[in-house]
Amino acid sequence: MTRHATPKEVFDRDTTEHEMTILHDDGVYRHIRFAQPGTSIMHWDLITWPGHLCIDGDLDSFTFSREHDMFGFFAMDRGRINPHYWAEKITNRSVQTRVYESDKAKSQIIEAFLEQRRWMSAPAGPAWRSLREEVLDEFTLGDESLIRDALARWSFTDVDSSERWEFSDTWEWDLREWDYHYLMACHAIAWGIQQYRAAAATKLTAA
Structure with missing residues (x-):
């Protein structure tokens, strides 16, 4: 890079x-x-x-x-x-x-997902695919209002375990840089x- x-x-x-x-x-x-x-x-x-x-x-x-x-x-x-x-x-x-920075947003989302994975018993693959398709796509990441809306709406429930993946308090996330x-x-x-x-x-x- x-x-x-x-x-x-x-x-x-x-x-x-x-x-x-x-x-x-x-x-x-x-x-x-x-x-x-x-x-x-x-x-x-x-x-x-x-x-x-x-x-x-x-x-x-x-x-x-x-x-x-x-x-x-x-x-x-x-x-x-x-x-x-x-x-x-x-x-x-x-x-x-201060301006919205998509790289910072992406890093914070991935970090939050990995932290959540530590407490899940179900495989992370399906939830990760859902997150990539609904949140981490280039178009959504390119706009702060779109990414915040996507984060607030996103959730994924594992079919076998009924475990629910979602983010909380995303409105508090600082997605901006100088x-x-x-x-x-x-x-x-x-x-x-x-x-x-x-x-x-x-x-x-x-x-």
Whole structure:
């Protein structure tokens, strides 16, 4: 199976030639641009004002609000990203930070089936075939609402033993992962603030 590059790996690869341009820098009022010279591909701006930070550009746009100086807020994680905590500070709630992931759903369904098999005396083969046909088909797995509906409806009763296979509380299952574009934006924020603070430190030392 081919391993897909992580958002961090893609970000590191695509920003090796990025440079920082300070468009405005007055206390917590900042407008900082990061881009590869000569192209606007994967460029982004970090814009801050009291209590807010907005990332915009060639990445998805997110606005966060927490501390008076948002550069200081994000810098507390020392260059690492904190998707869960940061998502709680997003003000434009219409944006997407977590998305349905069919591979995660499939893994969770199989894990739940195998756990249930431990307590069954009847052969698992017939129940497994039923699960594959009614739940684990490609069309159903491709849509969160379809898979949740299929999970809620699915059951199989063994003819010989009368044992019943079914899943419970499937509405509680977390079938989502962090959105790729949101993670890219998180990496861009963390990296950009590091560049800005490093440049400021160098300037202070040289003064």
